Amino acid sequence: QYLKELEAFVPDIAGVCRLAIDNALEDKDFLRLDAASFKASPSDSIDYAVMENTKAAAVIPLEAGWNDVGAWSSLWEVSEQDSDGNVILGDVLTEKVHNSYLRAEYRLLTAIGVENLTIVETADAVLVAHKDHVQDVKQIVARLKSSERSEANLHRKVYRPWGNYESIDAESRFQVKHITVNPGGSLSLQMHYHRSEHWVVVKGTARITRGDETFILTENQSTYIPLGVKHRLENPGRLPLEIIEVQSGGYLGEDDIVRYEDVYGREGLE
Template structure:
């Protein structure tokens, strides 16, 4: 699932052959302490990408980085292309960890120290190692380019000619996707009439379009984005608006993934909450108590093992159980298939602060 406003989650598209040809060229430079960035050989005057200007050649496969350049207008992008001195900034790097950390410590000691604090206090969560959230949240948010690469004297750029596309916007997905005879791309439950050059993505609802041209529509369970394809990269303006107005659509999603499975919110009221909980095979939730709400669990598929105070029992498909407020309880999936349940919470407080986790000593479980 992808929030239509979380477009920065999207990745670069690049040919495997291009990577195989280029990456080995960068290894000797990284091995000698250089901070390598990969510059994409431009194929056209692109205004949506940042650029890297190369300097003096360094060996046979790289150039010293002269400067990083922000997204240009069209005329300047044409000049960049004709000069042969500029590459698209791929945002991909290769370096030894110690080389980068040494430069980070020199140019941004505030970031270095805060990250150091965050990793000094970690805890294991199944297959995850979680750093200290409070310490890391205080770390300044800045890209590698701004924090280090624009300041270090050890940056080199290795050119890469690999059919690269920065899939950082929905219009880029339209560029690389197979289109119908009218230039339309559709994903999901979509019906179109008299449309041209559109990209329509539907996650869980019917989307019908009439007479649209050069348009992006993205429907998810979180939000809907409708934009002219030429303006879709400005979606950051929407994200900034959501942040400044204390909205949560850009960062809180109705479906949340956890190491043990996932939770999807279906209905949310003032004193009730309906969720679909998926628990992976052989996984168990922590023992907990809710003081201000009760819960009903109905099994959709699989078999749930429930511990309620000192009683353990199974709940089969199409069966349900009731969890009163103030009672220690545990949910686990002892089967080999995912366990799916509908959870109905009701009470005066259905927020996360009404979860009190307790040490689980039931039946030898951890």
């Protein structure tokens, strides 16, 4: 019945959702919806688009202390507060701080003489907002997107089907990444037009394809991938493989990739 109502009131949303499923890819235990189709969906909430219009719904009273925790201020409300009314998570030091939500995930966070604030520190960015205005974070996100900043789409730690990578440092002509490849995982056979790469194995065993060569590297061993050479990184072992990758070149964007083979059936970014 819900799908019928969705079709009746917001056929645009129903249509793009169907396309996202029809064009989805199976990735081991995951079904990855087609991103391009899903992004085309209007941003209306289901409450507004369907529930406020349907005649096929019933409403009954419920007293359950419900909070959908839809904002940082909601987390402050439902979390345990100290004697100053603060919710403190992570490595946080405060002095004369009241009724605030303070969360540190990556670095030491300190606050002095403030109240009614939400302060959230992550590896990607730091948010400081009055509790009454945390919903306005979507305006900041919109500005990040309009200015095409990478923070709008990528975290410092990015997960892929084969594992993950974390950006450690970057400047205009170099970037350093910590790459973790799951046991049995394999990056695509690929090539870059604008950058070369140095790989140092810090944990586990790596199988490297570089041009016509295939060889094994273990801890404290390294290799160099010249610009324009086909290459692949695999983990043939039973333990996670960790490497430090140093990229250098005139352009270091994630879209500088030509993929020749990929066991996950992906196209585009690595």
